[in-house]
Amino acid sequence: xxxxxxxxxxxxxxxxxxxxxxxxxxxxxxxxxxxxxxxxxxxxxxxxxxxxxxxxxxxxxxxxxxxxxxxxxxxxxxxxxxxxxxxxxxxxxxxxxxxxxxxxxxxxxxxxxxxxxxxxxxxxxxxxxxxxxxxxxxxxxxxxxxxxxxxxxxxxxxxxxxxxxxxxxxxxxxxxxxxxxxxxxxxxxxxxxxxxxxxxxxxxxxxxxxxxxxxxxxxxxxxxxxxxxxxxxxxxxxxxxxxxxxxxxxxxxxxxxxxxxxxxxxxxxxxxxxxxxxxxxxxxxxxxxxxxxxxxxxxxxxxxxxxxxxxxxxxxxxxxxxxxxxxxxxxxxxxxxxxxxxxxxxxxxxxxxxxxxxxxxxxx
Numbered sequence: 001x002x003x004x005x006x007x008x009x010x011x012x013x014x015x016x017x018x019x020x021x022x023x024x025x026x027x028x029x030x031x032x033x034x035x036x037x038x039x040x041x042x043x044x045x046x047x048x049x050x051x052x053x054x055x056x057x058x059x060x061x062x063x064x065x066x067x068x069x070x071x072x073x074x075x076x077x078x079x080x081x082x083x084x085x086x087x088x089x090x091x092x093x094x095x096x097x098x099x100x101x102x103x104x105x106x107x108x109x110x111x112x113x114x115x116x117x118x119x120x121x122x123x124x125x126x127x128x129x130x131x132x133x134x135x136x137x138x139x140x141x142x143x144x145x146x147x148x149x150x151x152x153x154x155x156x157x158x159x160x161x162x163x164x165x166x167x168x169x170x171x172x173x174x175x176x177x178x179x180x181x182x183x184x185x186x187x188x189x190x191x192x193x194x195x196x197x198x199x200x201x202x203x204x205x206x207x208x209x210x211x212x213x214x215x216x217x218x219x220x221x222x223x224x225x226x227x228x229x230x231x232x233x234x235x236x237x238x239x240x241x242x243x244x245x246x247x248x249x250x251x252x253x254x255x256x257x258x259x260x261x262x263x264x265x266x267x268x269x270x271x272x273x274x275x276x277x278x279x280x281x282x283x284x285x286x287x288x289x290x291x292x293x294x295x296x297x298x299x300x301x302x303x304x305x306x307x308x309x310x311x312x313x314x315x316x317x318x319x320x321x322x323x324x325x326x327x328x329x330x331x332x333x334x335x336x337x338x339x340x341x342x343x344x345x346x347x348x349x350x351x352x353x354x355x356x357x358x359x360x361x362x363x364x
Contacts, residue, residue, distance in 0.1 A: 027066040030259060035094035037085050038203065039076040041226035043281045044098060044156040048249065049073055052274045059266045067263060082201045085247070090149045095255040096267075098156060101247040103184040103201075108144045110336050113345050114157075114245040115185045116328040119318050119357040120349055122160035124243035125279035130348040131155035131245040132275055138344065140336040150250040153271025156278060158220045159286040161189075161241035164233040165216030166209060169309070172316045181205050181217035189218060189241060192320045205229050221289035222282060230293045230304050238308040239317070243282075249274060318357050325360035339364055 034053060040046040053071055060067050080088040086104045089097040101108045102115060114127065121127065132155045135141050145152040163169050165178070176194030180187075181204075187197030198214040202223040208214045209232040216233045217224075218241070224230055249271055256264060290306060297304025309317075325342050332338040346361040 027068055029068045029070050030263070031070045031072070032095040032255065033072040033074060033079075034096040035074040035079045035088070036098040037077050037080055037082040037100070038098070038201075039226075042202070042223060043285065044158075044249075044278055045075055047274055047278055047281065048096075048098065049075065051277055052249070052270055055270045055273060056266055059270065060263055063262055063266075065260075065262070067260065069263075077203070082203060086148060086150075089250050089252050092252045092254060094252070096153070096249065096251045099150065099247045099250045100183075100201075102186060105185050107148055109332050110140050110338060110341055111144055111247075112185055112328065113338075113341050115188065116324040117342065117345060117356075117360045118161075118189055118241050118244075118321075118324070120242050120346075121354045121356070122240055122243050123354075124157045124159055124282045125276075126349065126352045126354060127243050127245050128155045128157050128275050128279045129352070130345060131157070131248075132272060133348065134341075134344060135248070138341060140341065143336075145250060146253070149253045151253055151256045151268075153249045153251055153268060154273075154275030154278075155245055155248045156275065157243055157245045157282070159222050159282045159289075160243050161186075161218055161220060162239050163216060163218055163235075163237040163309075164224055164229060165235045165237065166233055167215070168235045168305070168307070169216075169237045170307070172309070172313045172320070178216065179214040181208050181214040181219075186218065186244075188324055189321070191322050191324070193317070202227050202229075206232055209233050221293070222285045225289040225293055230297050231300060234297060234300065234302045234304045236290070236293065236304060236306045238306065239314060321358075323360075323363050326364050329364055 034048055036045045036048065038045050040049055053073065057069060060069055079093055082100060083103065085098060085100045086107060088094050089099055101111045105112055135152050135155065169175065172193065178195050179198050180190055180195045181198045181200040182190065183201045184199065190197050198208065200208050205217050205219065206227060206229050209216060251267065259267065293304050294306055329338040329342060342364065343361045346356065349356065
C-alpha cells in the first residue's frame with residue numbers, strides 16, 4: 001500500500017513538472033501578406049511597414065493567448081501594379097493592401113466624393129478623420145468595401161495638390177492645350193481649363209513627362225519629391241487645390257474572417273491609428289518636401305522654380321470648374337445616396353472648422 005502511494009506520488013510530481021514545462025497556451029500562427037503597388041518612400045505605404053505591422057504584433061502578443069502573426073511584406077509593386085490595388089485584395093493575392101480607389105470609380109463609385117469636392121481644405125488630418133467616420137457610419141460606403149470582398153481598416157489621403165510642369169504656368173489660361181497627367185478621376189479638376197488629362201500615377205509621371213506623353217502633372221509634393229519628378233517638371237505652381245481622401249488600407253474579407261475576434265479588433269483599431277499617423281506625417285513632410293525640391297533642384301539644368309498662382313487666378317479656376325459634385329450626384333443617383341454623401345462630407349468638414357472655397361453641397 002505504502003509502495004503504491006509512493007508510486008502514485010511520484011507520477012503526480014512528474015505530471016506537474018511536465019505541465020510546468022509546457023507553454024501556458026498552445027501557439028497559433030496566422031500567415032498574412034501585406035502589400036502595395038507603390039514603394040515605401042510614400043508615407044501611406046511606409047507606415048504599413050513601420051507602424052501597422054509592428055503595432056499589430058505588439059498588441060497580439062499582449063493578449064497572452066499564444067497568437068502570432070507571420071508577415072510577408074511585399075511593397076513597391078512586387079505582387080501587383082497600381083491598376084490592381086482593389087482586385088488584389090479582393091481576390092486574396094494579398095491579405096492586406098493599400099487600395100487606390102481613385103482608380104476604381106466603376107467598382108467604388110460612391111467613394112469618389114472627395115474627388116468631386118476640391119478646393120475645401122489643405123489639412124489632410126481633417127479629411128482623413130471625416131473619411132474614417134463616414135466609412136464606418138454611412139451604410140452605402142460600407143457596402144462598397146463589403147461588395148468587393150474587403151474590410152475597411154483606415155483611410156489614406158494625400159497633401160494638397162499643385163501643378164508640376166515643364167514650362168511655367170502663370171495664369172489659369174496657360175493650361176489650355178497642355179497635356180497634364182492625373183490619376184483617374186482627379187483629371188476632372190482640369191475640366192473647363194482646356195487642358196488634356198492624361199491618366200497616370202506617381203510611378204509613371206517621370207517617364208511620361210520626359211518622353212512628352214504629358215507636359216506636367218497636377219500632383220502632391222510628398223510624392224513628387226521621392227520620385228524625383230521635379231527633374232523633368234521643374235516649374236512648381238502652388239495652387240492648393242486641397243488635400244484628398246484617395247483610398248484606404250483594407251483586408252480581404254475571407255482572410256479577416258479566419259482571425260479570432262480579438263485579433264480582428266486589433267487589426268481594425270491599428271488601422272485607424274495608421275490613418276491618424278498618416279495625416280500627421282503628411283502635414284509634417286509637406287513643407288519640407290517643397291523646400292528640399294527647391295534646394296536639390298537648384299543645380300539641375302533647368303532649376304526648380306516655385307511660384308504661387310495668384311488669388312484672382314485661383315478664384316477663376318474655382319469658378320470656371322463645372323459643378324463636379326452635381327454632375328457626379330446625377331450620374332450616381334441609381335447607385336446610392338450620392339447627394340446625401342456629398343452633404344454629409346461637406347457638413348462634417350464645416351463641423352471641424354473648414355470653410356470651403358466652394359460650397360458644393362449648396363449647388364446640388
